Amino acid sequence: MKSRAISFAIILFTMTTTFCAQSTLITNTQSREVVSLNGTWKYIVDPYENGYYNYRYQPFDEQENPSRSAFFMNSRALDKQDRIEYDFDKSDDIIVPGDWNTQKEKLYYYEGTVWYKKSFDYTLAEDKRLFLYFGAVNYKAEVYLNGKKLGTHIGGFTPFNFEITSIVKEKDNFVVVKVDNKRAKEGVPTLNTDWWNYGGITRDVKLVETNFTFVQDYTIQLSKENSETIKGMVSLNGSDITNKSIIIRIPELSIEQKIVSNENGIAAFEFKHNEITYWSPDNPKLYDIEIIFQNETIGDKIGFRSITTNGPDVLLNEAPVFLKGISIHEESPISGGRANSREDAKKLLGWAKELGCNFVRLAHYPHNEFMVRVADEMGILVWEEIPVYWTIDWENPETYQNAETQLAEVITRDKNRASVIIWSMANETPHSEARNIFLNNLATKARRLDPTRLISAALEQRSLDGQPNVRTIDDPFAKVVDVLSFNVYIGWYDGRPDKCDKISWQIDQNKPVIISEFGGGAKYGLHGYKDEIWTEEFQEEIYIKNLEMLKRIKDLRGMSPWILVDFRSPRRVLPEIQDDYNRKGLLSEKGEKKKAFSVLQEFYRSK
Ligand code: GCB
Numbered sequence: 335m336k337s338r339a340i341s342f343a344i345i346l347f348t349m350t351t352t353f354c355a356q357s358t359l360i361t362n363t364q365s366r367e368v369v370s371l372n373g374t375w376k377y378i379v380d381p382y383e384n385g386y387y388n389y390r391y392q393p394f395d396e397q398e399n400p401s402r403s404a405f406f407m408n409s410r411a412l413d414k415q416d417r418i419e420y421d422f423d424k425s426d427d428i429i430v431p432g433d434w435n436t437q438k439e440k441l442y443y444y445e446g447t448v449w450y451k452k453s454f455d456y457t458l459a460e461d462k463r464l465f466l467y468f469g470a471v472n473y474k475a476e477v478y479l480n481g482k483k484l485g486t487h488i489g490g491f492t493p494f495n496f497e498i499t500s501i502v503k504e505k506d507n508f509v510v511v512k513v514d515n516k517r518a519k520e521g522v523p524t525l526n527t528d529w530w531n532y533g534g535i536t537r538d539v540k541l542v543e544t545n546f547t548f549v550q551d552y553t554i555q556l557s558k559e560n561s562e563t564i565k566g567m568v569s570l571n572g573s574d575i576t577n578k579s580i581i582i583r584i585p586e587l588s589i590e591q592k593i594v595s596n597e598n599g600i601a602a603f604e605f606k607h608n609e610i611t612y613w614s615p616d617n618p619k620l621y622d623i624e625i626i627f628q629n630e631t632i633g634d635k636i637g638f639r640s641i642t643t644n645g646p647d648v649l650l651n652e653a654p655v656f657l658k659g660i661s662i663h664e665e666s667p668i669s670g671g672r673a674n675s676r677e678d679a680k681k682l683l684g685w686a687k688e689l690g691c692n693f694v695r696l697a698h699y700p701h702n703e704f705m706v707r708v709a710d711e712m713g714i715l716v717w718e719e720i721p722v723y724w725t726i727d728w729e730n731p732e733t734y735q736n737a738e739t740q741l742a743e744v745i746t747r748d749k750n751r752a753s754v755i756i757w758s759m760a761n762e763t764p765h766s767e768a769r770n771i772f773l774n775n776l777a778t779k780a781r782r783l784d785p786t787r788l789i790s791a792a793l794e795q796r797s798l799d800g801q802p803n804v805r806t807i808d809d810p811f812a813k814v815v816d817v818l819s820f821n822v823y824i825g826w827y828d829g830r831p832d833k834c835d836k837i838s839w840q841i842d843q844n845k846p847v848i849i850s851e852f853g854g855g856a857k858y859g860l861h862g863y864k865d866e867i868w869t870e871e872f873q874e875e876i877y878i879k880n881l882e883m884l885k886r887i888k889d890l891r892g893m894s895p896w897i898l899v900d901f902r903s904p905r906r907v908l909p910e911i912q913d914d915y916n917r918k919g920l921l922s923e924k925g926e927k928k929k930a931f932s933v934l935q936e937f938y939r940s941k
Contacts, residue, residue, distance in 0.1 A: 469537025547572025575599030613637025637752030657892025
């Protein structure tokens, strides 16, 4: 009989057990022993959630006595009398990773439950463990293997995994995932957003095979206190984690260090390096890293850089940098729908490069891991964000916990990426006492998990009392952030483009100012006069006027206008212009450049 692995979670940060998958989140699955479960899955659409109930329509205990009629049992009729009212194998196929909305016409607007099923065989050696890993499922995933519930994950854009060592069999395993993308008031995000609520298993699914005791996670960074030192930790998962030797190698720097784990399975380290080439957009140098534990080697490519602020300056490797950015939604420029591939990332970030960017804002939720890895390779600085967007249920402790877990998951996944310099806590959240506490707690958490990066949030600006053309930031969260960012739509939601001429700025926080959004809509190919809305000329004028206006902000140190590419949003229904797309892109969803693209490109060239 296969021995059961006891999982000793190495808890690097406190998390509630509701999101139980997370204390064992395995990082860098790209360089581990994996079998992909991507590809064709079966699916059943279940708007009334019948898959949960038995034939008497009574909820039952899923673990103790699952009815054969529950979908996660993957039952088949045993004989001609057997009434099983579903059959995965006769159901339609769907591709994973991918959203259902753009794969299936009938599911374009669907929000609700879809059950996914995939069968597989697996031979697991006695001395190995196996984990089922999901890059992301939007929004709530209940995961079952061979009829047993593994757990639940909430949050549509972050990874999670479950150990399946004791459940997996050689033949005919079936994973069933109940995916529910219904929006909820208490969700993160909440009911209303300006992006498409793509449902499904939207990122890669993998079986990750490990040794009994293995390297679950690690951090390798330049020390914040001393740029001549590399600092970090390796954490082990298993039943025998104390006093273990681990080797860290960075061959190009002639580094080979032995470190030893403590009673929690954590080996912290700090060592001097000689002559490192710091990572930067001009020279995105990545070093090959090896973490060797027993017979296993985990490889990574890591860049070393520092990121700090000094008054209004952002300092990259101690030198001031202007963040020439653009905002991006995670939509595939190749196939439409949710993006999730290296090719998507290369295309999106390639356009950003062509625009002259050294910075991107990945709005409004954690994008897939390819984006930050490709950003590392291409030399693009990154702002990452969690979907604390507009009106969150600030008073609800579960909502807070959900947001904090999503934050912890993205930090855990991406903390070794040199490109990532900013964690954004929120976007356009009207202030209130409850909201301030919520965001303060998130910022404290982010700083605890990662003291090396900068904290920000896309805030709102407002007019001074009685002076509509003098703009300021009076948000209490401005005191907390390292980088003062705000969205501003003068010329679009706020007056006409020439209103920009009249605006002056009173911003005295003595922090770097990054304009996290500005812009306006245009339908690609629609031409006219610059005062005709929806034309490319109108959008061009918005960019010209805004750029002139923003130059008057004395502490301006960067921007990420809204947005690189037109993106789907159900709020955008104007026929023949929007047709379900927010048209503020500098490129159409087909990748056609609008006139404003050149305006911003020219501005960045001059910087
Ligand atoms: C915003 C939001 C962004 C919207 C954008 C717009 O301020 O942050 O999510 O898509 O405005 O186009 O209205």
